[in-house]
Amino acid sequence: MTPFKFSIAENPSAAIGLLSKNDRAAFLAGGTNILDLMKEQVANPTEIVDLGRLKLSSIIASATGISLGALAKNTETANHPIIRKDYPLLSKAILAGASAQIRNMASNGGNLLQRTRCSYFYDIAMPCNKRNPGSGCAAMEGFNRMHAIFGWSDKCVAVYPSDMAIALSALNASVKVMQTSGTERIIPFGDFHVLPKDHPEKDNSLNFGELITSIDLPKNNFAGHSAYVKVRDRNSYAFALVSVAAGFELQGNNIANAQIAMGGVAHKPWRATKAEAFLKGKPATKAIFTKAAELEMSTAKPLSHNKFKIEMGKQTLINAFELALKG
Incomplete structure (x- = not known):
C-alpha cells in the first residue's frame, strides 16, 4: 500500500475543501471497497479524507417518500421499519448483496461508488482502460464470463457490482450531492452511473470533489408486489x-x-x-x-x-x- 495522508473532515464543506485541494485524494466512508483497491495497488490516493464525523446518516420519511443518508450503513437501511414496510425491494437487494459484517460497515453513498470486480481491473499486470486509460481491455478477448451483454464498448466490457443500486434504479431514486461551490444538485438515478463508451475510467456523473449527501426515494405502490x-x-x-x-x-x-x-x-x-x-x-x-x-x-x-x-x-x-x- 502506498503511503498516504489521513485527514478528518468535520462537516461536508470541509470534506469537499480538503478533497478539492488534492486531485489524488479520495473520500473514506465505510472503506469496504477503497481499502481493497489500495491494498491491491489498483487505487493509490495520496490523501484519504475521512467522512466519519459528518452528520449524514439519518433516514427520514416525508410526505413524498424517504431520504437515506449517504453515511447510513447498509444494515441500518435494510432493517429500517419504513424500508421493510414500504420499500421491501430495497431491503431484499441489500440483504442479498454482502455478508452481515460488510453491511455493518458499508455506507449507502459508498455502495453507489463501488468499482467493478472485473479480474482484469484488479490485476495491475494486465491492460485495463478503466484503471489505466488507453492501455486496452484485456477482458475483451480474455475470459469474459462475468462481463457485460448490454451497453459495453470496445474500450470496456466490465459490469457494475452493486445489488442495492439495482433496486434503487427500479425504484426511481435520485442522488443528492453537494457541489464544490457548496450548492446542491440532484441527479436522477438513471443518470448517475454511466456506460463506458470512450471513457470507461468514469463510472458515474459526479464531478471531482462532489459529495453524496443522500439518496432519495419517491413513494411507490410496489410494496405488495x-x-x-x-x-x-x-x-x-x-x-x-x-x-x-x-x-x-x-x-x-x-x-x-x-x-x-x-x-x-x-x-x-x-x-x-x-x-x-x-x-x-x-x-x-x-x-x-x-x-x-x-x-x-x-x-x-x-x-x-x-x-x-x-x-x-x-x-x-x-x-x-x-x-x-x-x-
Whole structure:
C-alpha cells in the first residue's frame, strides 16, 4: 500500500475543501471497497479524507417518500421499519448483496461508488482502460464470463457490482450531492452511473470533489408486489451473474405499472425499459412475462464466454415477475 495522508473532515464543506485541494485524494466512508483497491495497488490516493464525523446518516420519511443518508450503513437501511414496510425491494437487494459484517460497515453513498470486480481491473499486470486509460481491455478477448451483454464498448466490457443500486434504479431514486461551490444538485438515478463508451475510467456523473449527501426515494405502490432475484455461482455473497429487481402495480390481474432493473449485465444498473413498456396494461400471465423477458433480452450482445447470460437473463426476469406477482 502506498503511503498516504489521513485527514478528518468535520462537516461536508470541509470534506469537499480538503478533497478539492488534492486531485489524488479520495473520500473514506465505510472503506469496504477503497481499502481493497489500495491494498491491491489498483487505487493509490495520496490523501484519504475521512467522512466519519459528518452528520449524514439519518433516514427520514416525508410526505413524498424517504431520504437515506449517504453515511447510513447498509444494515441500518435494510432493517429500517419504513424500508421493510414500504420499500421491501430495497431491503431484499441489500440483504442479498454482502455478508452481515460488510453491511455493518458499508455506507449507502459508498455502495453507489463501488468499482467493478472485473479480474482484469484488479490485476495491475494486465491492460485495463478503466484503471489505466488507453492501455486496452484485456477482458475483451480474455475470459469474459462475468462481463457485460448490454451497453459495453470496445474500450470496456466490465459490469457494475452493486445489488442495492439495482433496486434503487427500479425504484426511481435520485442522488443528492453537494457541489464544490457548496450548492446542491440532484441527479436522477438513471443518470448517475454511466456506460463506458470512450471513457470507461468514469463510472458515474459526479464531478471531482462532489459529495453524496443522500439518496432519495419517491413513494411507490410496489410494496405488495416486488421481488429481487439474484443468480450467482455460489449462494455465499458472490457477485451476480444476473440479477433482477422488479416492482408491479396491479389493477385486478392487469399490470398498471412495472419498474424493472437488471444487474450483472452492464456497466451500470440496466433499466429494462422494453419489458416495462410491454407489460404495462397487460394481464399478469406466464405467457406475457415470457414475451416481455424475450423482448428485453433481444438486444443483448454477448461476448465469447457469456452467451449463457441471454437465457439466464430471460429466466431470471420471468422468475422475478412471478415472485413479484405473488408478493
